[in-house]
Amino acid sequence: MSLFLLEIRQLAEIEAMAASKKLITREEWEKKLSDVKIRKEDMNKLVMNFLVTEGYVEAAEKFRMESGTEPDIDLATITDRMAVKKAVQSGNVEDAIEKVNDLNPEILDTNPQLFFHLQQQRLIELIRNGKVEEALEFAQEELAPRGEENQSFLEELERTVALLAFEDVSNCPVGELLDISQRLKTASEVNAAILTSQSHEKDPKLPSLLKMLLCAQNQLDEKAAYPRVNDLSTATLEDPAV
């Protein structure tokens, strides 16, 4: 009986909370939004930042010409950066390392973790191509010495070499290392390192703003019912559920 009473009390509290939530109509909300002023140049800078960071070099060039917004780095370097990224994504790691060194030799010298991950990716590619003996030789010569110096490198190396214990890697617990996602992860790490070396943020600002929007909406949901943006791709305001 007491449990039943408790349930009723909780329901009553929920209803009271719902009733106490402030309701904001579409008109009110749109008026509030129209009062907020955003400068066109700021918008353009955000778009340019996104295009540059993500490596859309042609789009960035056209956008520069059309909007007059200057990128904060030389667009020619984007082409080089994207070439490195593409090389890693297609499994051509040696070529990628060469290109990074051409771009800026200090990047790999000052970032041992990145260099290790590139070498690890190279080992993965050798294993993928069934070059077992070559893979073991390469790992012994290039990666084992780094593993001796750094415990986390050693553990990653062990995980990678463990691929060789399985003739059928589809049943292998570390089989994800052979997925394309692993290449993308390494490519993303190289991309970030090049951007950092160019004194540029490694992540574009636009996605961060969208995350902040979602976060703010979630917090506001607790206090009010208001027209929400549920679909970021259309940014349509949807009427509050009363």
Added chain:
Amino acid sequence: MELSTIKDAFDRVTKKQKLSCSKTQEAIDQIRQEIESVLDTLQSANNTDHELDYKTVLNELKASFLLIAPLSQMEGTQKELNVALTKYGKLLEKHFNPDISKAYRNIDIDRHTLNQIIANHFYHQGLFEIGDHFMSVVGEPESAAIMKFPFVEMYQILEAMQNQNLEPALNWASTNGDKLAQSGSDIVLKLHSMQFVKVLQNGSREEALHYARMHLSPFATSHMTDIQKLMGCLLWTGKLDRSPYHALLSPSNWDKLAEELKRQFCNLLGQSYNSPLSVTVAAGVQVLPPLLKFMNVMAGKKNEWQSMNQLPVPVELDREFQFHSIFVCPVSKEQATEDNPPMLMSCGHVLCKQSILKMSKNSTKVFKCPYCPFDIDAAQCKQLYF
């Protein structure tokens, strides 16, 4: 502390014994010197054809012996040694009562069972000749072979392992793989891991890789971390002793593996790792002192002791001697778990922890045992171990 008293007494005995020994040696040396001196005199008289009165020489020797007085020299120290020894003996008797018969009951033990227990102990230790001899002496040679057979196989495997030969162990493991897996043992992987390292040590990386694919990969779902480490060893072929995995080469690994194999082998036989006799003796050694103490206090009540239903004094045994079967709480009707273990109440009845906490309102109240009129204090309940 009792032992320090005994040690002091023992030290006194050794001190007196050394003193007595040196005094005796001293007296003997003096006598030898006198005799050698007389011999020299006699020798020189012979060489010079000089007339010598032998009687006088011997009388002089006798006189010098009386002067040395070896007996009285040795007597004092010997007496002191005897006193110290007597005291030491009495002290030992006082602290270590050799008559343990006071602390056990006269129970008729089935001779056949006792013989089996003793023989099992010998076979368990790998003392096959002694076991066989014992069984033939007690007139039960026919049951010896049945008891001995499984242990013979075990010791053959262990002997091979001492010579770093894992073949017999691996054969046994593959034959009993399913049973071992059911009991939650990972001995099969441990044996294969050791063999993998051995193959790699012999310098063949290709062979080691083939071995890993054949024998290690099947354990991937449950022991991937171990497999990763072993695969890492491939990169240090020929220099494993200077690698991050040098610990895998430690000779102690063989001892640990042999011990684990013995444990699992006995487990599959339905036997304990230690022989029942050694467990009984070890537990008895722990229990004996309080019982002897009790019997000394109750010296005149031997008959009462013979008829008691339970031990007259609380006896604390180490955890390895506490054996309990699966327990279902009679109050909650639930099987005990690690979080909700069985608890022994002061009256001797057992409930699970949750029931005791519930009945004692979280250890705040004394409650009545559901089986007897005893009042139970939750704080005095003791956990039982499986």
